[in-house]
Amino acid sequence: MNLHEYQGKEMLNSFGVEIQRGIVAQTPAEAVAAAKKLTEDTGTGWHVIKAQIHAGGRGKGGGVKLAKNLEEVEQIAGQIIGMHLVTPQTSAEGKLVSQVLVTEDVYYPGESEPSEFYISVLMNRATGRNMIMYSTEGGMDIEAVAENTPHLIFNEEIDPTMGLLPFQARKIAFNLGLSGKAFKEMTKFVSALYTAYVKSDSSLFEINPVLKTSDDRVIAVDAKVTIDDNALFRHKDYEVLRDIREENAVEVEAKAVGLSYVDLDGNVGCMVNGAGLAMATMDLIKQAGGEPANFLDVGGTADAERVEIAFNLILKDPSVKAILVNIFGGIVRCDRVAQGIIDAYKSIGTINIPIIVRLEGTNADIAKKLIDESGLDVHSVIEFQEAADKVQELLA
Ligand code: GDP
Ligand code: MN
Numbered sequence: 001m002n003l004h005e006y007q008g009k010e011m012l013n014s015f016g017v018e019i020q021r022g023i024v025a026q027t028p029a030e031a032v033a034a035a036k037k038l039t040e041d042t043g044t045g046w047h048v049i050k051a052q053i054h055a056g057g058r059g060k061g062g063g064v065k066l067a068k069n070l071e072e073v074e075q076i077a078g079q080i081i082g083m084h085l086v087t088p089q090t091s092a093e094g095k096l097v098s099q100v101l102v103t104e105d106v107y108y109p110g111e112s113e114p115s116e117f118y119i120s121v122l123m124n125r126a127t128g129r130n131m132i133m134y135s136t137e138g139g140m141d142i143e144a145v146a147e148n149t150p151h152l153i154f155n156e157e158i159d160p161t162m163g164l165l166p167f168q169a170r171k172i173a174f175n176l177g178l179s180g181k182a183f184k185e186m187t188k189f190v191s192a193l194y195t196a197y198v199k200s201d202s203s204l205f206e207i208n209p210v211l212k213t214s215d216d217r218v219i220a221v222d223a224k225v226t227i228d229d230n231a232l233f234r235h236k237d238y239e240v241l242r243d244i245r246e247e248n249a250v251e252v253e254a255k256a257v258g259l260s261y262v263d264l265d266g267n268v269g270c271m272v273n274g275a276g277l278a279m280a281t282m283d284l285i286k287q288a289g290g291e292p293a294n295f296l297d298v299g300g301t302a303d304a305e306r307v308e309i310a311f312n313l314i315l316k317d318p319s320v321k322a323i324l325v326n327i328f329g330g331i332v333r334c335d336r337v338a339q340g341i342i343d344a345y346k347s348i349g350t351i352n353i354p355i356i357v358r359l360e361g362t363n364a365d366i367a368k369k370l371i372d373e374s375g376l377d378v379h380s381v382i383e384f385q386e387a388a389d390k391v392q393e394l395l396a
Contacts, residue, residue, distance in 0.1 A: 118153075119132065356379045
């Protein structure tokens with residue numbers, strides 16, 4: 001589950017991570033009220049208005065703007081709320097902005113220059129350990145830094161039994177070129193950040209930029225937080241942070257009925273039982289020259305009702321040109337599934353694209369007969385390769 005910047009910052013702050021202060025607003029009037037309150041609380045003169053959508057690169061798309069007085073706060077909030085913000089991380093249509101975060105300006109002049117760093121916390125899947133990835137090149141596109149100047153990105157791996165050790169936090173602050181008060185602030189920041197990561201069961205924190213202010217405070221200016229869905233049951237209080245407007249509508253619907261569905265870009269819809277077989281089926285489609293339109297695991301009980309729900313989900317994607325059903329009948333009997341497909345097909349009524357069905361396992365032969373005799377535009381095959389060939393033939 002992804003959080004909005006404002007939610008991520010609040011969560012981090014609850015674990016003692018210093019943040020750029022902000023108040024979320026849904027209208028320009030609320031933005032002005034928020035700005036006034038921030039001035040009272042922090043003394044800030046200027047404010048930053050930041051679009052709240054689940055995508056990065058907002059600054060580049062015009063979704064982050066500095067306001068130097070309350071008229072500008074109102075005007076900029078008015079521009080950003082309701083816009084379709086296009087960033088390098090959104091589709092070409094962009095995302096509708098329904099709220100902004102009004103923040104204090106933290107790039108104020110002072111003793112030293114403000115400087116921006118990059119810090120993320122994530123799992124290193126190769127070693128199975130959490131790591132802190134960090135760089136002096138904050139504020140910009142980290143992918144470009146990784147591409148052009150990979151030596152400027154550092155990793156610090158954390159032993160799960162020891163947790164982040166104080167010397168590791170000091171090493172990070174040192175590698176970021178800090179000294180004096182800023183050095184101490186950075187070690188505190190990193191420790192609090194890591195504690196927050198572990199305690200919230202997150203799978204990704206990306207703070208870009210972490211800012212060292214001109215008076216040597218260290219604060220999170222941006223926050224991308226992803227909480228591990230599989231751990232949400234331990235954090236009932238986080239459930240309210242879910243913003244389904246930001247999620248894929250079909251995925252949300254699938255989740256509600258207990259199906260694991262992931263939307264993809266291709267043209268062949270897949271309905272499969274078992275995650276492993278679903279992955280293999282997607283490979284098969286690619287090999288045959290198609291592109292899978294989705295990952296869909298209908299689970300062990302592929303009965304008529306589930307098959308119908310699954311068909312309906314797949315058919316919501318207009319780019320689907322064919323559907324491949326690949327079911328292995330172990331406990332579930334293939335003839336039952338075949339009947340389910342026939343019933344679902346008839347009940348939906350208007351499926352204008354070919355369906356290729358591969359049923360293998362218990363009663364596969366009976367199942368094939370049922371489908372072949374149904375008179376529907378359903379092509380039944382038994383071999384994996386036949387299924388691939390059929391997909392290729394029907395897409396050509
Ligand atoms: P992103 O573009 O989606 O990554 O959004 P960020 O939250 O990272 O903000 C983009 C940029 O806005 C930052 O890299 C900063 O350069 C700028 N910015 C953010 N907060 C402030 C601020 O308080 N004052 C000023 N002057 N610039 C800011
Ligand atoms: Mn950012």
